[in-house]
Amino acid sequence: MIDLPNPVVVAAGCGGTGRELAALGALEGIGAFTTRSLTLNPRAGGPAPRIAETPSGLVHSTGLPGPGLEIFLATELPWLVQQGLRVVVSLSGASVAEHAEVARRLAQAPGIRALEVDLAVPDARAHGLLDVREPFHAANVVAAVVREAQDLPVLAKVRSDVLRVAESARVVTDAGASAVVVGGPQAAALPDGRPAGLSGPAVLPLALRCVGEVRAALPGVPVIGCGGISTAADARAFLDAGAVAVQVGTALLHDPTTAARIAADLAGGPS
Amino acid sequence: MKAPLHTTGEVLSSKRVGAYQHLTVVAPGVAERFRPGTFVAVSVDGTRLARRALWIHGVRAVGGHGPALQLVVEPVGPGTRWLAERPVGARLELTGPLGRAFALPKEPVATLLVGEGYAAAPLFPLAERLRERGCQVNLLLAAPDERHLLSALEARRSARAVTVVTADGSVGRRGSVADVVAGVLAQAAAEVVYAAGPVPTLHAVAAVAEQAGAWSQTAVEQPLTCGTGLCHGCPLPVVGEDGVARVVRACTEGPVVRGDRVRWAELAGTRPGAGGPA
Numbered sequence: 001m002i003d004l005p006n007p008v009v010v011a012a013g014c015g016g017t018g019r020e021l022a023a024l025g026a027l028e029g030i031g032a033f034t035t036r037s038l039t040l041n042p043r044a045g046g047p048a049p050r051i052a053e054t055p056s057g058l059v060h061s062t063g064l065p066g067p068g069l070e071i072f073l074a075t076e077l078p079w080l081v082q083q084g085l086r087v088v089v090s091l092s093g094a095s096v097a098e099h100a101e102v103a104r105r106l107a108q109a110p111g112i113r114a115l116e117v118d119l120a121v122p123d124a125r126a127h128g129l130l131d132v133r134e135p136f137h138a139a140n141v142v143a144a145v146v147r148e149a150q151d152l153p154v155l156a157k158v159r160s161d162v163l164r165v166a167e168s169a170r171v172v173t174d175a176g177a178s179a180v181v182v183g184g185p186q187a188a189a190l191p192d193g194r195p196a197g198l199s200g201p202a203v204l205p206l207a208l209r210c211v212g213e214v215r216a217a218l219p220g221v222p223v224i225g226c227g228g229i230s231t232a233a234d235a236r237a238f239l240d241a242g243a244v245a246v247q248v249g250t251a252l253l254h255d256p257t258t259a260a261r262i263a264a265d266l267a268g269g270p271s
Numbered sequence: 272m273k274a275p276l277h278t279t280g281e282v283l284s285s286k287r288v289g290a291y292q293h294l295t296v297v298a299p300g301v302a303e304r305f306r307p308g309t310f311v312a313v314s315v316d317g318t319r320l321a322r323r324a325l326w327i328h329g330v331r332a333v334g335g336h337g338p339a340l341q342l343v344v345e346p347v348g349p350g351t352r353w354l355a356e357r358p359v360g361a362r363l364e365l366t367g368p369l370g371r372a373f374a375l376p377k378e379p380v381a382t383l384l385v386g387e388g389y390a391a392a393p394l395f396p397l398a399e400r401l402r403e404r405g406c407q408v409n410l411l412l413a414a415p416d417e418r419h420l421l422s423a424l425e426a427r428r429s430a431r432a433v434t435v436v437t438a439d440g441s442v443g444r445r446g447s448v449a450d451v452v453a454g455v456l457a458q459a460a461a462e463v464v465y466a467a468g469p470v471p472t473l474h475a476v477a478a479v480a481e482q483a484g485a486w487s488q489t490a491v492e493q494p495l496t497c498g499t500g501l502c503h504g505c506p507l508p509v510v511g512e513d514g515v516a517r518v519v520r521a522c523t524e525g526p527v528v529r530g531d532r533v534r535w536a537e538l539a540g541t542r543p544g545a546g547g548p549a
């Protein structure tokens with residue numbers, strides 16, 4: 001895995017391009033920055049409204065808006081690398097072949113520390129993305145990405161389905177993933193019924209349970225915990241459950257300084 | 272552009288004027304960075320995760336505190352009602368100033384500023400900056416009724432000519448922006464038009480400006496979640512400088528955008544999902 005100066009990582013799709021957080025001084029001291037999930041071609045994203053507020057959560061279906069690989073490599077990655085950030089590039093796609101192609105091109109770009117494969121898109125079909133329902137689908141994608149990634153570690157972000165998360169973690173690590181990201185969005189729906197993901201404090205207990213399941217079944221696999229973390233105490237709960245690192249997502253949308261603050265707390269305070 | 276700040280502000284005063292609650296909030300650093308057309312994202316009510324966007328209406332020096340932000344809140348839902356009820360001394364977590372400001376003309380040209388409801392808020396400080404540059408300022412203020420008309424008295428001080436329209440005719444002319452904007456624009460011989468208000472109003476103003484050969488800048492409100500450019504939850508369909516259709520973030524590439532660059536029909540939600548690459 002990558003070695004992190006601090007266990008607090010910005011979660012995919014919740015840190016913009018990085019520039020927005022940097023302008024607020026909100027990347028200081030963080031362990032790594034994860035990009036929004038990139039696809040080969042530019043994507044406009046889904047229709048509005050994309051996000052709705054629920055008690056202690058956000059329901060979201062953004063449809064992975066993004067610049068596509070070429071523009072990302074030309075305009076976003078060099079800046080991120082220049083900041084001295086540890087950059088994890090998240091990727092997604094419509095097919096196994098697209099995932100592989102994106103991984104192949106990213107493996108040639110300088111400065112990336114790891115790839116993260118988003119296998120937990122809760123609204124994949126609605127947005128024409130590969131719908132990774134079964135653990136073996138996830139393993140196929142990971143195997144294809146690992147083949148192209150050369151020396152780059154590959155993190156697999158698996159569905160946070162309590163009953164199957166350990167199985168998913170096992171097959172993706174068998175397929176070559178260096179670590180698993182556990183506790184992404186829960187499958188949900190927007191108020192108008194469109195498929196979406198639920199994130200934020202509402203999902204924290206589920207994510208924590210998922211981390212526990214994976215740790216129990218696969219004690220040797222590094223786990224990055226994610227889901228609803230908004231305080232240093234939340235982060236410690238995941239670390240105490242055996243996670244090597246944590247990702248902060250939704251909390252940044254409410255307070256962009258959250259990750260930097262938790263990172264500082266963990267660096268300074270007793271654990 | 273100066274970087275925004277994330278900070279805790281304090282309510283210095285809160286008073287009701289017509290339908291709106293006017294808040295003065297001291298937020299060190301934010302006021303100093305303000306340019307007309309920028310906004311603040313405010314956290315509301317503890318457990319609510321999405322932030323609420325408010326235009327910066329102005330900056331006022333308050334004795335012993337330095338410059339403070341003036342905000343105008345129309346209580347329409349839980350977040351804005353909560354804000355309107357904050358007592359003096361209450362703390363507000365806010366981030367700002369955010370977004371792209373109004374671009375100012377290089378030459379001292381005649382301008383028309385069109386504002387509807389609370390959204391007229393950023394036009395008052397804009398009028399000041401324009402006058403400083405020798406631009407002639409004409410103002411068209413609109414509202415459903417008198418209670419929702421923002422600071423009409425103040426408007427008369429900051430503009431050469433002020434036209435008021437209300438839907439119910441309770442003050443000024445009866446009608447809408449769309450009814451009168453072409454006439455007001457012609458009379459003012461404005462070369463630059465600035466507009467802030469609901470989408471249909473902005474669309475009407477942009478169309479009239481384009482017909483008249485004037486340059487328009489519209490301050491577009493879209494539902495925001497973070498307001499800081501992180502979530503991509505605020506799609507704004509535009510046509511880029513290069514003529515290519517794109518979807519940008521309303522909070523970051525906006526809220527102020529050229530009126531002739533917005534794909535208004537898609538914004539109104541008539542064709543959900545339509546649009547080119549991001």
Ligand SMILES: Cc1cc2nc3c(=O)[nH]c(=O)nc-3n(C[C@H](O)[C@H](O)[C@H](O)COP(=O)(O)OP(=O)(O)OC[C@H]3O[C@@H](n4cnc5c(N)ncnc54)[C@H](O)[C@@H]3O)c2cc1C
Pocket residue numbers: 053310321322323324325326327342343344345346347348349350351352389390392491492493494495496526
């Ligand atoms: C750039 C910008 C500047 C604004 N300036 C002002 C201002 O100066 N004064 C003022 O009274 N209002 C302003 N608004 C609108 C204000 O932000 C919304 O009315 C407010 O967010 C509604 O929150 P609520 O909880 O009261 O209502 P609800 O309707 O219950 O809000 C629910 C959700 O929808 C979002 N939302 C709903 N309507 C809007 C909207 N029109 N714009 C953005 N988000 C919305 C809220 O953030 C929240 O997530 C502005 C909006 C934008 C985008």
Ligand SMILES: Cc1cc2nc3c(=O)[nH]c(=O)nc-3n(C[C@H](O)[C@H](O)[C@H](O)COP(=O)(O)O)c2cc1C
Pocket residue numbers: 011012013014035036037051058060062064090118157183184185198199200201203226227228229247248249250251502503504
């Ligand atoms: C608006 C939004 C956009 C997201 N986009 C992505 C994405 O592009 N790729 C991804 O792997 N996860 C994405 N996620 C999921 C987050 O990375 C995270 O796994 C999930 O939200 C749970 O953590 P949280 O509760 O801290 O947000 C997104 C989440 C939100 C709220």
Ligand code: FES
Pocket residue numbers: 494495496497498499500501502503504505520521522523
């Ligand atoms: S509201 Fe989050 S990116 Fe614009």
